[in-house]
Amino acid sequence: MRQLYHLPISPACRKVRLVLAEKNIEFELVEERDWERRREFLMMNPAGEVPVLVEEDGEPLSGATAITEYLEEISPEVKLLPEDPRARAEVRRLVDWFDRKFEAEVSGGLIFEKVMRRFLGAHEGGGAPEMSVVRVALHNLRYHLDYICYLMEERNWLAGDALTLADITAAAHISCLDYVGDVPWNQYQGAKDWYAKIKSRPSFRGLLADHLPGMPPPKLYANLDF
């Protein structure tokens, strides 16, 4: 069976998990604490980062963008990109928005401060969260929730009529923030309605079952009526 080397509270890994599940591709999860720089893992991915998808013949594929585009190419029955080139560019614009802009302004800092620091040793940057970083990220989050509300005023899903990689990428990031209880859903109805719709899909079940040792999610994390 395919194996996905991953970390649970990682937007890039969650994106790949959602794409695999939407496409009904079976896979096995293998947790990889990539900061430990295990030699066998570095030989699969010299960048030393999750996600890495190992195909049934043992070939490793690295990086969320490479893996998700690959899965779209080899498993086109369930489409996560539209056919029209300009519509595909709009999906990829939004994928980039969340993977680069949202990551830099919100999710990267929040996840490092509130999750990663618990697992790292003191000499690796472990310890208590730097609250100034958390505050800036939570401030920035509001602009992005506003943008989701704006997009959802005219669209069924973020990039248009159908669920695409744009929704999956956004949900992969936001679900990590939801795990630490940081999303002010009640002030952003359009974003909340969008997230309720994607959260209730069968592909989301694996994510909602995640449970970090010593750091359980808030009660509403797995609740479809949040």
Next chain:
Amino acid sequence: MRQLYHLPISPACRKVRLVLAEKNIEFELVEERDWERRREFLMMNPAGEVPVLVEEDGEPLSGATAITEYLEEISPEVKLLPEDPRARAEVRRLVDWFDRKFEAEVSGGLIFEKVMRRFLGAHEGGGAPEMSVVRVALHNLRYHLDYICYLMEERNWLAGDALTLADITAAAHISCLDYVGDVPWNQYQGAKDWYAKIKSRPSFRGLLADHLPGMPPPKLYANLDF
């Protein structure tokens, strides 16, 4: 004619310029100082960043990844991605390596400190370069030049037998560093041979003609025998 809103010393913009030129697509360059947050520009790209490609009918496409994948789809005569899905994943792994890892560890910091700070006002972060950032970036650059040498031991181009988006992405980043004279070419023969090969392509001519006011490139920047 198509218009590309760009900045000269921007790896993302240079990548799009190289792809357009490799595919023999005519375009006009429009310089956009995106930090000024011009209203008409924000309406084209709410992320407020270059590159933005405006198609002949006026439709804007935003972001280097979305634009380059789009150009590959609408203009497949000159191919910059291979046909085989796994080979495409290898190209996209390397694209991500340079656009995310190299950007974070080398080019983002160097370009901001040595180029952007000259053009920003004091209240926007302008001023003299922070030399500690420059030193760390130059230190990190050596690992990446080593990695290019390693790849070139077994391959004609970074991702295999043919020129691909991986080479174009890497060259887009490294050419910006070369503009400020920061690449220790003579210690990395494999990387130098690779760069000499891509630098001598007709698609590179536009980049080699770039000249920032008040900040001319070093003599070897445009020299094919560097």
